[in-house]
Structures are given as C-alpha cells and as structure tokens.
Amino acid sequence: MTSIAKPPVRHPGLPRNSLGLTTRDYEGAMSTLCAGCGHDSVTAAIVQAFWELAVPPHRAAKMSGIGCSSKTTAYFMKGSHGFNSVHGRMPSVTSGANAANRDLTYIGISGDGDSLSIGLGQMCHAIRRSVRMLYVIENNGVYGLTKGQFSASSDIGSTSKRGEANVQPPIDPCLLALTLGATFVARGFSGDKAQLVPIIKAGLKHNGFALIDVISPCVSFNDHEGSTKSYKYTREHEVEVSAADFVPLRREIVAPNSPEATMTVTMHDGSSVRFRKTHDSYDPTDRDAAYQHVRNCTVRGEVATGLLFLREDENDMHAMSRTVPTPLVDLPFESLCPGASALDALMDEFR
C-alpha cells in the first residue's frame, strides 16, 4: 500500500487562512515513503505554501509522472483532483488540462529520472510552450522507486551505494531551463523549508512555467558518503545566491519594506517577489548573468539555491495561442458549433 487515509483529528488551536482552513485541510493521505525521505519535506512545504496562499483545494490540480517523487501528489491536498500519469509524461497531460481549463492552479511533481531522462523532451517542450504551472523536480540523483540506479542528474564521481562512481556528466535542470527560455527558475533544498515555501508560493503565482529543482535526498539509495546528493553534502555545499520573499497582493500595504531588499518583481496578479541582497552582483532578472553565476557555482562545487531567475512579462501558452479568457471547458456548445446553415453554405464551396 502506498497511501493510507489519515484519521481525522481535530486541532482546534490550528491557525486558519482566509478561507477558514487549517494546514490539515491541505494535507493528503499518509505518506508511504521511507522515513526521512526528502520528498516528504517537499510535500510539507507545498502544504504550507498552498495554505498560506489560501488556494481552494478543489481549484488546484496535482499532476505527476512515475517515481517515489511522483507518488507524493497523493500525500497533499486530498481535496484536489490528482493525476498520477505515466513515466515522464506529466508535462503533456498538464499542457492538455491547462489548455482545457486555464483557471485551475496546476502543480506538477516529478523526479530527476522522470524529468531528465524519459521525460526530458516533454519537460523541455512544456517550458517552450510556457504552460502556466509550477513544476517541481524532487531531485535525488537516483531512481528511487527502481532501487538506486544513477539518474541523469548524478554528478561525475558521485558514487552509488555499492561504491560505483558515475562517469557521465549531469544535466542541470536549472541551466537547461534557462537556455530554453524558462521565465521562472529556482533551486531549493528539501532541508530548507524556510527558503522553499516562498519560492513555491511565487511559482504558483507565476504567469507561465515555473521550475523548482529541489535537492531532495534519497535516504535509502543516495544519502551515503561519496554521494553529492546527500543531506550532508548539500548542507555543506549549498550557497543561497538569491533570497526571495513572496508578498501576496492582500498584504501589500502592511508588509514592511525589508531593509535589505534590492529588487521587487511584480507578479501577474499584482502580488510581488522581493529579493534580498545575498550576492552583490546577482541580478535574478538577467538571464545570462544568472546562467553564468549558477555555472560558476557548479564549477566551484557549490550548489546554487534560491529563486535564480524571474521574468514576469512573457506570454504564457494561452497568450501565445490567443485563446479566449474563459476556460474552454466553460464555453457553451452553442458557441462552438457552427450549425446547420453554416454547414449548408460551406457545402457550396465543395462543388
């Protein structure tokens, strides 16, 4: 069994969001992942972010492929529709769902195997298409569910549990996304919820494809000495290159202007992302600079985290395809079918 219903426990003291819901209302079935798996921490951050944003659960859709990571959509927001699709193909299913109903909030959960090997093409093309969704890669450097094979994000020299060293170069989803024109690129660490939650919130509000690569260690197959995706290694090598706060629209007036804020990016719906100073030179709105910076970190053996790049004024899939603002699923049939007289007139063109 990989999902067990949780007993309904009342917590009268829990704080409520503007919908009157507590974080428990954003939880899902009991996780059946290994104790200590990074993915469970990402789930917790997602619960927190959705609760803080007060998204009505039934107005969100949880999409995933196959893998331990992809299973986690069952472990949060039981009140949302979920689609656990096939391995590596969540981006296309989400593209279709979004094409049909643009008004839902889409979150896609994937793994490094799901996204960077079997589903690499689908991920790249969903980025190009600019599907409005938050795309989370729970990146542990291995195939967890099939028991520990190297994935395409394994670093050269990183060793498997049996001591074998990986020899092929890794794919960095953040660098890849930057070259493909992604408009929201971030990296987090499952062990740093304080950093992750605002990034998830900003990603959910982004008007386009938002990618978060979350280093999320696999305690069963890739958390040993010699692995570059272990908790220990990530803690020691993480460098926060840009710190972002998410400021929702409602609180705009009262939010204190954080003293060290260097830059504010206004989101599509009027909320904003405030970047705090971390690196003197880092500009999270400059694609080439961001690329260079992340690349430099990698060369130095550092793991660059934070909201690495953000651009809010690009077109999403619907703007590019010039679709009506009403979700296509809500258009009445009468406005879709040309009708008998139109067909009759058209027939004259076929003579």
Next chain:
Amino acid sequence: MSQVNDFSLKIATVNGTGSASANSLLMQAIFRMGIPVTGKNIFPSNIQGLPTWYEIRVSREGYTARPPTIDLVVAINPATYEKDVATVRSGGYLLYDSSWPMPSELQRDDVTVLGVPFGQMCVESFERDRDRTLLRNIAYAGALAALLQIDMDVIHEMLNEKFGRKRALLEANFKAIRLGYDHARSHLPCPLPFHLERMTATKDYVLMDGNTACGLGAVFAGATVGAWYPITPATSLMEAFKEYCEKYRVDKDTGLNKYCIIQAEDELSAAGIVIGANWAGARAFTSTAGPGISLMQEFIGLAYYTEVPCVIFDVQRVGPATGMPTRTQQGDLLSLAYASHGDTKHIVIFPADPEEAFYLSVAAFDLAERFQTPVFVATDLDIGMNDWMVKRLTWDDSYRPDRGKVLSATELEGVKSFSRYIDADGDGIAPRTLPGVGAKGAYFVRGSGHNKFGAYTEDSSEYQEVLDRLAHKLRVAADHVPAPEFRLQPGAEIGIVSIGGCHAAIKEAVDRLRDHGVIADYMRVRAFPFTDSVGDFLTKHPLTFVVEQNRDAQLRSLLAIETGVARDRMTAVLDYHGLPLTADAVVAAVTRQLEGAAT
C-alpha cells in the same frame, strides 16, 4: 456498350510541378457537368521530382472505386513512359507531349498514340520558366477538354473563381487552356469514342476528402483542443480543423480563439495533451497514422484503465516507418482493437467514405464521453486524402453532445460522498467529476491498481473487479457503436464481409458478381467491438469472403477472436499493394474460389 460517361484516365506527371491543380480542375469540371466522378492521387513520399499519378474515373452509374481499366493515359513524365503505356487497355489511347520525337517505348500496336507539343507551345507562348512548367499542365487539361468534351464554359467559370482577382494569372491560364484545346481540336480525333455528356447526377453531392470531413466533424462536435504531430496522411485533418476553427471559432469582438491547437513535440505528447484536456472536461482529439499510434501505446492503456475519454483519428497508411507512407492500407485493425499493454480493448470506428467520416467523427466524441474510453476513428489514406463524391453534409441543430455521466456542481452537492469507479447503473459506466467543479468531487487518477473507490490497491480481487467491469463496459458499448451495414439479396449463396474504404469496390463487385450469376449478401462492419449481428451473419453464411487491405487478414482474425467463428470458415481476400481496392480484384478472387470449389 457505350462508353459515354463511363471510362477512366490516368495522368502521369512529376510531383511538385503543378499537375495537382490541373488534375483537380479536370475532375471538378466533370463533376460540375453533373457526371459522377472520382479522383485518386497516387503520390510519392517526396516534395518534388518523383513520379506521381492521378486516376480519374467517370461512372454514370455512380461507382467510385478505383477504376478497373484505364482507357486513356496522359504520359507527361518520360521517366515512367514504359510503365504508363503498359497500363492502357487494349484499344485505348495514349496522349503524350510531342515536343520531342516519340520515344520507342511508347509504341504499342493495340493503342492509339496521340501527341500534342505541350512543352513547345508553352515555351513559345510564355516568358518565364515557372509559367512554362506550371502552365504545361493546364495545356494538357485543355487538350483533354477537347478529347473528352469537357464543357469549356465550366472550365472558364472555375478558372475565374480561382484566379478572379489575379488578372495576369487568369489570362495566362485561359491562354494555356486554349493552347491545348485548339491544338487537339484541329489535330486529333475529337471527341474520343469515350467522352462526356452532361448529366444531373451530382446536384446533391460535393467533392470532399475524408480528412476535411473529420476535421469538420471535430468542429461540429464541439472539440476545443487538438494536439498533433505532423504525419502523412493525417496532417491535413488537423489542418482542416484549424481552418474551420479560424472560420467559425474566433470571437468576433475580441479576435480571440475558442479553441487551442497544440503542435506537440511528438505523438506521445499529443496523446498526453488529449488525455489531459479530456480529463479536464474538454472534447479533445489527435490525428495521426500508424507510426503515431505505435508511439501512443502506453498512454492509450492509461486512458483505457483510468477511463479518460479521448478521440484518436488514425489515417492508416502502409508501414512501418518510411516504407511507403503515401500509400493506403488497412494495416492497423488489430493494433487499434487491442492497443497498449495488459488487458485492453477499444472502440474503433471504420467510416467508408468522407460523408460517413463526418457523421461518425461526431459519434466518436459522443461514444468516448459516454463510455469514458479512447475511441479510434480509423480511416485510411484513400479516404483521408482523395476527393470523393459524397452527399452534401447536413447538420441537425437539435444535436447536443452526449457528455456521458459527468456530475455537475449541483449534482455533487446532492451526493453524500463521491467515489470514482462505482457502477451504480450496471452498465459498467461510473460517473466522473471534472477538476475544479466541486470540493466533494476530488479524486486521484492513477494508472496503477485502483479499486472501485479510486483508492490505491494491490489487492488482487479488487483489481480484478475493476478489470471485469471494464470488460462489461466494452460489451455494453458493442450495442451502441455504429451497427454494421447489411446489403442482403434473396437467394444469396455467399457472404462478403468488409470494412472501411473497401466499401466502394465491394458495392460494385456485388453488382458485377450478380451479373455473373453469383448472388452475395454483404455486411460492412462499421465498428469494433462487434455487435451480435456480426457473428450472426457469419453463422448464416457458411461461405464467407472477408475482404480487407492488409497482408495478414487482420479483420478475419478479429472476427474469429471475437465471434468464435472459426478462422478457416472465412476465405480471406487480401489486397495490400498500397493502392485503393478495385472491384475487379474482389470479383476475381471470389470467382476463382467458387470455381475451385466447383471442380
């Protein structure tokens, strides 16, 4: 027998040189003269420079299958002279470009060879190289107009419609038509013994290809999302959908689209998009051919097992890969019926021609939503890309889509709780909910084992319960898919079973067999899974011929698997050279078999 309005011609040209528009001009002009006509384009997988043929059949009786014999060949492509001259019937005619001395390979004692210096006339009459090449085609159309008595007023009217606003082009075309026409009139025996005379048989008809009909069907059915990856011969289906969406689905005030077409990165993605969009509540579809169906396998199984509706058009072609992608075949019957891994079975619909393709496309969307399952519309290159003479399409404005069992927000309010896969009505169909509609409606779609509540399970009996219900659902569907078409005759001694685009040839073959004294009952299977009447027909006809266009008798296998009638009780008549079926092939196969049985 008089050959007025009853003959065929074949035009051999080089593709990419503009012959296609001259050929359809000819065919359309004949159609407008009220005479039943069919055109079959036999083209290479290439953009420019390879041989291509166009066969036009004129049939006052209205037969639309590929012509049995060729009375006249127009040999414009020297590269295929030898082959082309061989296709003319004995006593027939050959028209060639006599700008050059007649090559010896065109010589045939039993064929009358006619020459018109098309190339030379065009070089003398037109300045630009491009005009000289393109208008040579119009010139041969002019010569044919004289030889066959095509009404020049009709041709002028059509050129006017086409080039009306482009004066210079119109003049050039008029001139080219006259070059051929006048030369033929003064030098050749016009009209030929077989020629045209006006009729009134095409008044209620149109000339339309099946891909246009399917694309139009998707528009009328209310499909809003189309996802695809380009592939011949399915490309023009999505292009037609786009064309009619642009015509009918653009909001007048805002200029925004009431549709979304996604050209995906491959067919896997196209299938995923269609599944996602249908899951979210849109009518969504894809158009592809065999290679695309192969790539979609995993997703098809997911849609079947998770019960997400989707419509997939398969315009069948010869496979695999680069074999003969621009030739027709019915080679995907088995792979569609049981597509994907594990226990699966799918609804497949087989239209016979573009007219039926339109109506059954609409039906496909209804069936997909009613039965919450993938539905394939299987046509082929011949139906999809050739112009057929079919009845004018009509529409009933009272039509409303059958969305199947989808719980509305109010219905959801009324239920105590919702579980996705409960079969309350006993028809195997469980109500579904759409994302975003109501807080109570949430459920989790998973391909891996789920029980009837939609929850994860690895319990064997819970899994089997779902699988059994799916089988039941498909059995129920058999009574709702398009029923077979029967053409029964008193005193029939044999049965003929066929499918899809074979229909045109079989209808003709049944008539011809009757002339030979062989009375045949005919059943055209229109959908899978089969209704009981399919098996009944087989049982009632101990001598049955199953006619289809593939090597391995796939329809016969399906019939044997699904009806329990033994395979060897059905005689396979197979045609798989990549060209549309002819009535001759069917008549010959049946009579050969009957004679064999008699001796």
